[in-house]
Amino acid sequence: MLSLLRPLLAACIYLLLLLLPGGQGRIAGYTNGFHYQDISNGNGNGEIYFNGIRLHVESPQASVSATRGSTATLPCHYHYEPELTTPRKTRVKWSWLPANTVITHVSPEAFLKETEVMVAMGNRHRSYGSFRGRVRLRRSAPGDLSLVINELQLNDTGRYRCEVIDGLEDESVTVDLELRGVVFPYHSQKGRYHFNFFGAQQACQDQEATLATFEQLFTAWEEGLDWCNAGWLADGTVQYPITAPRDGCGGENLAPGLRSYGQRDRILHRYDAFCFAASVKGTVYFLEHLTKLNFTEAIEVCASDGGQIAKVGQLYAAWRLMGLDRCVAGWLADGSVRYPVTKARSNCGPSQPGVRSFGFPSPHLKFGVYCYR
Ligand SMILES: *[C@@H]1O[C@H](CO)[C@@H](O)[C@H](O)[C@H]1NC(C)=O
């Protein structure tokens, strides 16, 4: 009996939704007009009215990788099986779970944290939050509900859900959006293990980066990152990547991998940070200058060259994504001195490519400088 009532109830709510102005109706007990899947959710009841017609929502790509500032398309298509003779009104809702969501113990159910990106029905659509004016549906063919996001930002990464709702059925698919970039370990000028979670967040941001996600650190580890100091990640965990197991880094008998301390107290506990930098719009370059410079002079010469002293994230991105290679140490905005090597050679540090660091020398010492313009 109940199973017969359910689709009826769903149909009534659907009608109600159609009658609401602007498609923005709210129904008591539901978070928004689209959340009535509790009633008709995936139990096949909708098929009573459909005579066995099923709604399929698919994406040919489980993840999309793009560069910062560019445009990304997250594919999503739907169709009915067998095909419908009369078209049905469908709605689409794109929502997302940001990659930098801290999963707290209070709400382990990540699904609950999804927030709206855009909703559309017919020609009407609405986008939300930082996506407002930056997203549209591609609609290149019937059933194409792919989401196009312009001017990708560092914090757009995460899991996107394409949800198609036709009143009786409700199906969804998820697509992960990743940005091409580079993970780098970062510690405070005051030394090792000085950042609580929020300090780490701020430190990465100050260097034109974000806290790395678990996936980003994992990819960096797969590509060979080995670092024996623990750092905060965007999800509030503390981890470090080891490719060559050894004592003092989890022990030499432990397999290579990410060593995790799990969730730590975000205010009380202090570690380093793993930051993630994506491509930069301008250029990072070593400024040719006749003499070496102290830190204050370094800042000044970049400014008189029409730019500014480069941030650590910008140097890493230029090294990794643009192949910046220079065997001369230079000041950076945080007061550290580094240089980028893409082709390892003698007298340029270790035998692997990397950004070499001299730490944070006294500001009156003289080096070159890396600028950004
Ligand atoms: C993402 O970054 C942009 C630009 O840095 C900022 O304006 C926006 O508020 C951020 N969005 C979120 C959800 O943090």
Ligand SMILES: *[C@@H]1O[C@H](CO)[C@@H](O)[C@H](O)[C@H]1NC(C)=O
């Ligand atoms: C850098 O040198 C200038 C002189 O060219 C001097 O005025 C300034 O105090 C020096 N800064 C530091 C941090 O030593």
